[in-house]
Amino acid sequence: MIDFWLAAGLLLLVALSFLLIPVLRSRRAQLEEDRTALNVALYQERVAELQVQQQEGVLDAAQMDAGRAEAARELLADTEGVAAPRVTRLGKAAPLLAAILVPVLGLGLYLHFGASDKVELTREFAQAPQSMEEMTRRLERAVAAQPDSAEALYFLGRTYMTQDRPADAAKVFERTVNLAGRQPELLGQWAQAQYFADGKKWSDKVQALTDEALKADPKEVTSLGLLGIAAFEGQRYQEAIDYWNRLLEQLPPDDQSRIALQGGITRASEKLVASGGKVAQAPAAKPAALLKVRVDLAADLKAKVQPGDSVFIFARATSGPPAPLAAKRLTVADLPATVELGDGDAMMPQLKLSNFPEVQLVARISRAGKPTAGEWIGRSQPLASSTTAPQQLTIDSPDK
Structure with a gap:
């Protein structure tokens, strides 16, 4: 923030210069007017002396005219280059008062309408956070400063999920959906957070969210994984296998979560066989072209x-x-x-x-x-x- 306030201070000095320079110029003009008045008074005094000398017979008419001309030349030389006095209606008090009010009003307006908090957040995000808690605080401040930012809300919700705060995450994802629209990925994230916030209990709300997400995008990965978890917890092992196989098809070959997902499919298969069921074979995948x-x-x-x-x-x-x-x-x-x-x-x-x-x-x-x-x-x-x-x-x- 120091560089910001330095820049603001320089701009303030430029603004004040437009107000104070006329005041300084008026002082200089006043000094020039005083000097001109003094020279005129000296000229008049010199002319009066010449008239007294003429009356006493010391000077004749020609000498009188020569003396008067010499005094006029001296007055003209002393007043040459002096600008005409400027007439202003503001006086000196108005510019000085404006010079005081401009920075005060400017600071007050900036603190009320400005974005100093966003400037500080930008500086903070330019540096890597030292901990997950610090990242969470930054995101919370970003959401407070920009409550209409769907991106900030989304990342805050994901952060809450990593910190095992699903109830807070569900509220944030709901706000994100209201801002960004009912996108399949956002609906899946909201359903997942709501499911864990409800203590891993399946509800009509979670079912509606996953149904809507998969209807818009049958390959939405969060909804597929969540439905597989819910089916496994409900001992519907074949459904869990089917959902997780669909999810497995969407993951890149080098995705680390494939190992955990394949382990879940294996456990569901073992439990299905142990309960007397038989694992239905998934249809053979079409060979890649x-x-x-x-x-x-x-x-x-x-x-x-x-x-x-x-x-x-x-x-x-x-x-x-x-x-x-x-x-x-x-x-x-x-x-x-x-x-x-x-x-x-x-x-x-x-x-x-x-x-x-x-x-x-x-x-x-x-x-x-x-x-x-x-x-x-x-x-x-x-x-x-x-x-x-x-x-x-x-x-x-x-x-x-």
């Missing part, structure tokens, strides 16, 4: 392109959304090149190669770097997304 494509440039186009031109290689469904299912970006200098397009390159999770039986391969050169428009293009014939044989794709046609 992976297309190998060798991309080259037609011979007659090599002189028309530049090494830095962008090359976009993608696969799109022949019968489906126009958005690419998988894409890679190269440059002309990289050609010829072999690339792989698979489910891991999906632009969106629901638009995977393996979800569409037939696709088309496209390669486009765009000097402007735009994947949707370019100068030249190459297209393949429709092929099955399960194709494993390497494909050849040549850029040979103008992009129209």
Whole structure:
């Protein structure tokens, strides 16, 4: 805050200068007027002496005129360069009073309408917190300073959950939903906090929240995990296995929580078998699609392109959304090149190669770097997304 107040002080000095400089100028002008008045008085006194000397016969008329002219020249020399007096209606008291009121009013208005607390929070967040408690205090202050910030509320709710404060987290997530809308992720977080705040008792409210979240996004991970926990606690082991298997499909291969999740599935399976049940086998997952494509440039186009031109290689469904299912970006200098397009390159999770039986391969050169428009293009014939044989794709046609 010191640098802020230093900057504010400099600005205040600039403002005061506009008020005090006229006062100082008026003092200087007054001194010049006093000096001018003194010179005029001396001139009049000199003229009076010359008149007395003329009356006494000491000076004749010519000498009298010469003396008067000399006194006038001296008066003109003394008053030369003196500006005309300025007429002001404010006087000296008004600027001095304004110089006192400006900083006082400015400070009062800033303390009332300003954002000193937000400035201090910004400085605090620039430094790493020393403990979780310190982070919680910062987030609480951020929420108090910005009560309409859904992001601050969300992070505060997550922090409360890590500190085993689910009741506080549930209230915060409810406020977050009211501000940011009923997004599936927020509904899942709210349902999870409410479930633990109620002592791990399933309620109609938690059921409604998870249902709404999964209806909007069937892959919402928090709701899937929570439903699995509730099913396990209710000894509905097959439901728990199903929910956790669905969750397992959404997690990246290197996610550390996969180990704990797989352990939960194993325990639910053991308890189901011990109770006389049989674990239902999950349907076999559809194999991931992976297309190998060798991309080259037609011979007659090599002189028309530049090494830095962008090359976009993608696969799109022949019968489906126009958005690419998988894409890679190269440059002309990289050609010829072999690339792989698979489910891991999906632009969106629901638009995977393996979800569409037939696709088309496209390669486009765009000097402007735009994947949707370019100068030249190459297209393949429709092929099955399960194709494993390497494909050849040549850029040979103008992009129209």
